[in-house]
Amino acid sequence: MSLLQSTQFRPDPSTSTTRRALLRAWPEFQNPAAWLVALILVIMPLIANGFFLIEIFATTLILGVIALSLMFLAGYGGMVSLMQLTIAGFAGYMVAVFGVSGNANISLGWPWWLATPMALALATLFGTLGGALAVRTEGIYTIMITLAIGAAFYYFTNQNWAIFNGHTGINTVATPHFWGVDWRTDIAFYYVTLGVAAICYFAVQYVSRAPFGLALQGVRDNPRRMAALGFNPNAHRIAAYAFAAFIAALGGVLQVWNYRQISPGSVSVGACIDVLIIAVVGGITRPIGPFIGALIFVLLRTFALDVLIKLGLDGNRFRLLIGLGFLAIVFWSSDGVIGLWERWRRRNASSTQRSGGGRHG
Amino acid sequence: MDSVAHRLSAVGASAALELRGVTRLFGALAALTDVTITVRPGERRAVLGSNGAGKTTLFNCITGDFPPSSGTIRFFGEDITQFPPYERIRRGLRRTYQISALFPGLTVQDNVYLACRGVSRGRFSFLRPGQNDALMHATETLVQAVHLAGVKDRRVAELAHGQQRQLEIALALAGAPRFILFDEPAAGLSPTERRELIEILTSLPAHIGYIIIEHDMDVALRVVESVTMMHNGRIFKEGLPREIESDPEVQELYLGGGHE
Numbered sequence: 001m002s003l004l005q006s007t008q009f010r011p012d013p014s015t016s017t018t019r020r021a022l023l024r025a026w027p028e029f030q031n032p033a034a035w036l037v038a039l040i041l042v043i044m045p046l047i048a049n050g051f052f053l054i055e056i057f058a059t060t061l062i063l064g065v066i067a068l069s070l071m072f073l074a075g076y077g078g079m080v081s082l083m084q085l086t087i088a089g090f091a092g093y094m095v096a097v098f099g100v101s102g103n104a105n106i107s108l109g110w111p112w113w114l115a116t117p118m119a120l121a122l123a124t125l126f127g128t129l130g131g132a133l134a135v136r137t138e139g140i141y142t143i144m145i146t147l148a149i150g151a152a153f154y155y156f157t158n159q160n161w162a163i164f165n166g167h168t169g170i171n172t173v174a175t176p177h178f179w180g181v182d183w184r185t186d187i188a189f190y191y192v193t194l195g196v197a198a199i200c201y202f203a204v205q206y207v208s209r210a211p212f213g214l215a216l217q218g219v220r221d222n223p224r225r226m227a228a229l230g231f232n233p234n235a236h237r238i239a240a241y242a243f244a245a246f247i248a249a250l251g252g253v254l255q256v257w258n259y260r261q262i263s264p265g266s267v268s269v270g271a272c273i274d275v276l277i278i279a280v281v282g283g284i285t286r287p288i289g290p291f292i293g294a295l296i297f298v299l300l301r302t303f304a305l306d307v308l309i310k311l312g313l314d315g316n317r318f319r320l321l322i323g324l325g326f327l328a329i330v331f332w333s334s335d336g337v338i339g340l341w342e343r344w345r346r347r348n349a350s351s352t353q354r355s356g357g358g359r360h361g
Numbered sequence: 362m363d364s365v366a367h368r369l370s371a372v373g374a375s376a377a378l379e380l381r382g383v384t385r386l387f388g389a390l391a392a393l394t395d396v397t398i399t400v401r402p403g404e405r406r407a408v409l410g411s412n413g414a415g416k417t418t419l420f421n422c423i424t425g426d427f428p429p430s431s432g433t434i435r436f437f438g439e440d441i442t443q444f445p446p447y448e449r450i451r452r453g454l455r456r457t458y459q460i461s462a463l464f465p466g467l468t469v470q471d472n473v474y475l476a477c478r479g480v481s482r483g484r485f486s487f488l489r490p491g492q493n494d495a496l497m498h499a500t501e502t503l504v505q506a507v508h509l510a511g512v513k514d515r516r517v518a519e520l521a522h523g524q525q526r527q528l529e530i531a532l533a534l535a536g537a538p539r540f541i542l543f544d545e546p547a548a549g550l551s552p553t554e555r556r557e558l559i560e561i562l563t564s565l566p567a568h569i570g571y572i573i574i575e576h577d578m579d580v581a582l583r584v585v586e587s588v589t590m591m592h593n594g595r596i597f598k599e600g601l602p603r604e605i606e607s608d609p610e611v612q613e614l615y616l617g618g619g620h621e
Contacts, residue, residue: 207487209489210486210487210488211474211484211488214471214475215478215484217467218464218467221464221465222462222463224426224446225462225463226479227445227446228426228447228456228462229450229476229479229480229532229535230479230480230484230536231475236485
């Protein structure tokens, strides 16, 4: 076949270049379902009561943000980091340590607008240093190093009383209060988490198509070739850890505001692995995956107990359900729930095409 | 290094590529032994030799994919022996791979854009390129130069083999290359595609030199002005294409050896 033959594939002339570029850049803008979901999320306080707003949706968004940071590393960078929750927890601890809490002997009492940036900066630094260690390895060893960092941090918080207050943790952490609004009231806090989650989601989506994100995907696919194109693969990997750490830190700050306390239990190894499960169940190839995974996880965690008890089983077995679901999804779809959904849609599309004939894709 | 030798090598600064005593060991196996080559700027040279002669290892040492065990490599006078690959590439060295090393999950355009971005500023840019981005224009030009404009939005995994080879060349032409290493660019190409390849190679700007590894003599000897024969990791013979072609030792070793 001649190489020149291929030039006969012409793009559809009816769509202008600018419009095509826009749609390629922001695929969700042409998807009515995305608009519908966005609308529902915005008017959620009209539909849902305080319990659903915070315990289900705000919690989902927070866990989604933390899992999103893992999705960014794993999906675009090919680096599975188990320390993303640790970074989030570190940020949460720093909010409690630098800000105001019930433990006056530990907390420095800074106002939230000073404590929060400090927490974000320190957690990003923490994640970057951890990443600088982890990028020296690949695959299973990256997982082991980041898991070791997570485990070490968990035991450290348990044993350190001067800063982390040991196993009791830090309680009654103050939340922002300005412009006459208590931002921890249900509706206000829901909008804060929604805003942060939306910013993180679009930031990841945007960066994935920016030079940095493209180069990261190049490093994931073929680091040797990237070096032969002039890129420093490890520098890109470390920068990816820094970016992901910042996102995880945002999630961690929201989490400590949500629960108003933080203790070693929040950064346990089990919780670190939950983040991996959330990301994998949702799907790690696209930024929406972690949020879907988080919703499934939170719904199961909240309601599986009642369902199980109704069925006459031990309510604490909700993890068994999650585990089975995890197994099923990993078994049937390497791309989580999104992968299943897309396959189902493709099959539907192809069957309508077969029956309907000339439908244009 | 004594000062006389140092000054001598400084005199040789006009060479595009200068290898001195390059040896590469894999355990006890010497893939390259004491290879010394000097290539002028703009010179086009073929490296011939049977499988296992050390041709690709030579490329890997030059680009730094794995460094030489001993010896020095100079690129336009600069000692790059200890440089990581990306530092060499940023200085104008380029290479293609024998087995296409592309990014199958990305589109043709993204592949070429990455290559353009890799040798310019803003490798870490968080801002997407706009419509008037200079590198986007460079990308478009390059995609057209290798006849891939019609498939620029397709993922590389969907391309035919010949198109992937074309893309491999496009990646090596990104930015301002000064010297390119082509590792069997014609492998697996149809006769038509080979003609197009020869056209691309011969129409490169005169200041861009290259070394090409190629088994196909029709391609190799038509696009070069000098030939280096390698055998068992050593330089076996150097000369003009017709000298090498008619050399009885070479014929016995390589051309007459029933190879292809």
